[in-house]
Amino acid sequence: MFTIFEQGKTTIDRGKGGLGIGLALVKNFVELHGGSVAAASDGLGRGAEFTVILPLLQIAESSQRDTMQSAAAGKPLRSVRVLLVDDNVDALHSLSYYLSGCGHQVQATADPIEALRIASEFLPEVAVLDIGLPVLDGYALAAKIREVPALQGVRLVALTGYGKSKDIERSRAAGFDVHLVKPVLLQDLDTAIARLTAA
Structure with missing residues (x-):
């Protein structure tokens, strides 16, 4: 799902499906900062959880x-x-x-x-x-x-x-x-x- 232009199936009640670039951008930005992003869901209609992990910047x-x-x-x-x-x-x-x-x-x-x-x-x-x-x-x-x-x-x-x-x-x-x-x-x-x- 983090691949550019990757989208789920568009149904009649989902009129605004987007361009399919949002999650790919998120992944790129997070990785550029040395982090990682993951997604999890219990299934259709049960929501999704996105986890972004970024390193803590420590300046002496x-x-x-x-x-x-x-x-x-x-x-x-x-x-x-x-x-x-x-x-x-x-x-x-x-x-x-x-x-x-x-x-x-x-x-x-x-x-x-x-x-x-x-x-x-x-x-x-x-x-x-x-x-x-x-x-x-x-x-x-x-x-x-x-x-x-x-x-x-x-x-x-x-x-x-x-x-x-x-x-x-x-x-x-x-x-x-x-x-x-x-x-x-x-x-x-x-x-x-x-x-x-x-x-």
């Missing part, structure tokens, strides 16, 4: 420290107050978890209006803003942040799916210090934060 503290130092061009990364704003909740949680694990103080939200309130209280040193936000896009949010006297020194990082020269110019004109393209490499984000907050 010294290894993580080395990674942080290398991102800062040989200088140790200090703890930084970082505001994350992205309406992609999965990406938001992943980046928040990663940066917190690197020792940063992180506040994250998917709501740009809420981000303004958080920023005024949290006083981030770096704000990583998605550009394609609802209600208030990243450019408008950057302008609003710049209007708050207490946030004049915050460094702004644009996070966007667009990376052409005109997109980079637009983010620079909007007051962003760095332009990163999704999916962002964590090392690039580390480097940006280290460079922007270097004493």
Whole structure:
């Protein structure tokens, strides 16, 4: 059943049979991460159980420290107050978890209006803003942040799916210090934060 285009028999009450690629993709992705996937069922109409096994990633503290130092061009990364704003909740949680694990103080939200309130209280040193936000896009949010006297020194990082020269110019004109393209490499984000907050 994990073979591409493999499907069960389509009956009249099963109008949406799919393309037959879903389980093959699952198997490939899981195996690329060093894991395995298996399926079991007690028969027709009795449901199915899928088991995905993935290896646990263990990073030694010294290894993580080395990674942080290398991102800062040989200088140790200090703890930084970082505001994350992205309406992609999965990406938001992943980046928040990663940066917190690197020792940063992180506040994250998917709501740009809420981000303004958080920023005024949290006083981030770096704000990583998605550009394609609802209600208030990243450019408008950057302008609003710049209007708050207490946030004049915050460094702004644009996070966007667009990376052409005109997109980079637009983010620079909007007051962003760095332009990163999704999916962002964590090392690039580390480097940006280290460079922007270097004493």
